[in-house]
Amino acid sequence: MLQVTGLRKRFGRTIAVDGIDLAVRKGAIFGFVGPNGAGKTTTLSMITGLLRPDAGSVVVGEADVWRSPGDAKRVLGVLPDRMRLFDRLTGAQMLYYCGVLHGLDRETARSRSEDLSRALALEGSLDRPVADYSIGMIKKVSLAAALIHSPRLLVLDEPFEGVDPVSTAHAIDLLRSYARAGGTVVLSSHNMDLVERVCDSVAVIVGGSILATGTLEEVRAGSSLEERFVDLAGGRSAVEGLEWLTTFSD
Amino acid sequence: MVDDVLRLKLALLGSAFRGARRLARTGLVAVLIAVFTGAVLDAAQSFRPEDDGHRAGLIVITSILALALAICPLTSGLGSALEPRRFAPFPIAPGRLAATLALAGAVGVQGLLTIVLVIALGVAWAGTPFEGAAVGGGLVGGVAIVLTGQFLVAIAAQLAVAPTTARTVALFARGVVGLCLAAAITTALVVERGRDDARVDEVAAFLSSSPLGLPWAVAGSEPPALTARMLGAIALVGVLALGWRLLVGRLLEAPERQRWVPRSRGLGVFDLVPATQGGVIAARSILYWTRDPRYRLAILALPVAPALMMIALAIAGVPGQYLWLIPIPVLALFLGWFSHNDVAYDHTAVWLHVAAHVRGASDRWGRAVPPLLLGVPLVVLLAPLFAVWSGIEGIEPALLGTSLGLLLTGIGVSSVASAAAPYPAPRPGAGPFDQPPLTAATAGWSQGLSLLAIIVLMSPTLHTAWRGATGEPELLPAAAIAGAATGVVMLALGVLIGGRVFRRRAPELLDLVLRS
Known part of the structure; x- marks a missing residue:
């Protein structure tokens, strides 16, 4: 469903993404994990057509995201990290806006907004401006906005950051049934437990390169994902120079 | 409670x-006072009451000083301003609070200077039959100054969300007060020279029938006008x-700085527009x-530039x-030009x-709709x-055509500029005066070039209209048609070209705002 080859991006002197190859099959829930600043968001932005890569290609289904963006973006649902919504609109207006931008008609956009808000427990807040939402609520509205045109591939950057456990559980159920029906999900997260619970395959990115990829079992290689992740990311460095922290002031 | 405040x-x-x-x-401040x-x-x-030029000059100068005084509370910053919302936690009836704050507003530099102005007006008319009218009108004017000052402080306190904004408001107010003082001094010099009395007279006549000059023009009017102006001032x-x-x-x-929240199931404006992109x-x-x-803020400031x-x-x-030919084209020009950085917003x-x-x-x-909705009816x-x-005989179609042309050409040019050369703008949720952390050199280029482009594209029309207005009336219809045609064509072209640029550069635009 998603085929990434040789993706590269540099900002000035720093190489943010250094030749990434990825393949995600249809129906998978694919976890993308890495430490802060590893290039997760940059990679996902290039995959979703928001940030132009220096080299490499991204193919979604049949369509190349950067050569025929129209076809690719029709089947793509996106939740980027740290980007604004039009936050003076109410939640309902926001969802309707996204629906119509993706080509839905009035009735479909409205009814799908209602269905999604029920599924994500947003009903009570739909008439408030998005600017008043908490971070978790914004993530939920963004997830609804990413789903509204029923895409074939969902790319979610940190979808559960700041979302409460109940809503997270709702959202995970929703993603599982979406994947069972043939949808594909790529999500990034810091939360290893969550990735272990939800994803069936993962990729670990460190310093702009993929260090391990495969099914969850392959990458875990016997230990827990968290242990593997810390190993791959350079292991635990001994805490030095902080001795004063263990000599308490009183 | 009054005592406490x-x-x-x-x-x-x-x-x-x-x-x-x-x-x-x-x-x-004391030295300035x-x-x-x-x-x-x-x-x-x-002041010589028998001199017509002096009389007109007095009205102009007092009106300008009144404006300066009304703005003067903003110049000291809003840090400790007695604005109504600060009293919201206390159980005070709004009516009493309004009266108390107005009274407290009169105590201070603004009140002192207002009294000076009223006394000066009395001194100027002393020994003439208008002495009483001068003091009466002056007192009413003084109350108006204090109340206006209160309004401005309250409104500025709502606008100034961030400390930087508050500072900018103060700076801006100081600038305006400085300009007013300069204008007052200029007027005094012009009156003293006595060669342009007719001009001063016209300005005075205009001010006397505007709210700004009403109280100050009471003295010196003939009885019917005097009564009318006094009543108007009151x-x-x-x-x-x-x-x-x-x-x-x-x-x-x-609730604090909360703007309007609808409680309906409808989608507001979205229900009124077609469900298309x-x-x-x-x-x-x-x-x-x-x-x-x-x-x-831009909409509020729009009438200020032409005025x-x-x-x-x-x-x-x-x-x-x-003079009457200037405001509408200038308004149309700035309204059209305003959205030249819309994407960055x-x-x-x-x-x-x-x-x-x-x-x-x-x-x-989509982005062209608000300026069109606002501008076209306004111009028409x-x-x-x-x-x-x-x-001026027959100027009407030419003024209409030129103004529409400026508006539409402006929107067309803005459509291209906002896709081709956006620059960092205040962020959503920031005050209108907050500047972004990074102001690139693009800002100046983009602003200047887009404004210049509108004027250059419209220059044939402007030239024709100008010749038509200054002695060649047979050119006026041509100016009307040229203006409207330029506008329609430039708008269509701007949307098409801007659209292509936007679609091609969309990821780069996003990258640019991400870094700003």
Whole structure:
């Protein structure tokens, strides 16, 4: 469903993404994990057509995201990290806006907004401006906005950051049934437990390169994902120079 | 309660004498007050009631000084301003609070200087039959100054969300007060020279029938006009007082800096527009133009530029009939030009358009709707009126065509500029005066070039219209047609070109706002 080859991006002197190859099959829930600043968001932005890569290609289904963006973006649902919504609109207006931008008609956009808000427990807040939402609520509205045109591939950057456990559980159920029906999900997260619970395959990115990829079992290689992740990311460095922290002031 | 607020005010004033730096500042203010008082009283004594030029000059100068005084509370910053919302936690009836705050507002530098102005007006007319009328009108005017000052402080306190904004408001107010003082001095010199009395007379006549000059023009009028102006001035104070009472009530009740929340299941403007990309983008744009302080400030400031230009040109001696031709085209020009950085105003929210692969032309059309909705009716309604006031035969279609041309060409140029050369803008949620952390050199280029492009594209029309207005009336119809045609063509071209640029550069635009 998603085929990434040789993706590269540099900002000035720093190489943010250094030749990434990825393949995600249809129906998978694919976890993308890495430490802060590893290039997760940059990679996902290039995959979703928001940030132009220096080299490499991204193919979604049949369509190349950067050569025929129209076809690719029709089947793509996106939740980027740290980007604004039009936050003076109410939640309902926001969802309707996204629906119509993706080509839905009035009735479909409205009814799908209602269905999604029920599924994500947003009903009570739909008439408030998005600017008043908490971070978790914004993530939920963004997830609804990413789903509204029923895409074939969902790319979610940190979808559960700041979302409460109940809503997270709702959202995970929703993603599982979406994947069972043939949808594909790529999500990034810091939360290893969550990735272990939800994803069936993962990729670990460190310093702009993929260090391990495969099914969850392959990458875990016997230990827990968290242990593997810390190993791959350079292991635990001994805490030095902080001795004063263990000599308490009183 | 009144005592408490007054005591608070006095304590605030007293604090100006504590601390070396503040004492120095207070000293400076005291010197300024003394200079102002001396100059105003001196000018009042050299006033000759029998000289028509002097009479007109007095109205102009007092009106300008009244404006400066009304703005003067903003110049000291809003840090310790007694604005109504600060009293919201206390159980005070809005009516009493409104009255108390107005009273407290009169205590202080503004009140002192206002009294000086009223005394000076009395001194000027002393020994003439108008002495009583001068003091009466002056007192009513003084109340109007204090009330207006309260309004401005309350409104500025709502606008100034961040400390930087508050500082900018103070700086801006100081600039305006400085300009007013300069204008007053210029007028005094012009009157003293006595060669342009006719011009001063025209400005005075205009001011006397405007709310700004009404109280100051009471003295010196013939009895029927005198009564009418006095009543008008009193009515003005009544409206201000009522408005102040309502504003205080609203500020006390409305939750802090919360703007309007609909409680309906409908989608507001979105229900009124077609469910297409262009339609919803237009609806979203309209909401932002009406609700976002960054856009609202621009709309509020829009009439100011033409008005200032008119005053400046009037003082410079441009004949009245041409003065009336200026405001509407200038307004149209700035309204069209305003959206030249629209994409940057969306900040990163523009990713929604990128991710949905919005058609470029739809995006451009949608964004063009608010200035069109606002500008076209404004021009169509006002241009004929101003044409009539100018008194130039047959100017009406030309003024209408030129103004529409400027508006539409402006929107067309903005459509291209906002996709091709956006620069960092204040972020959503920031105050309109907050500048982004990074102001690139692009800002100046983009602003200047887009404004220049509009004028260059419209220059054939402007040239024809100018010749038509100054002695070749047979050219006026041509100017009308040229203006309208240029506008329509440039708008269409701008949307098409801007659309292509937007679609091609969309990821780069997003990258640019992400870094700013």
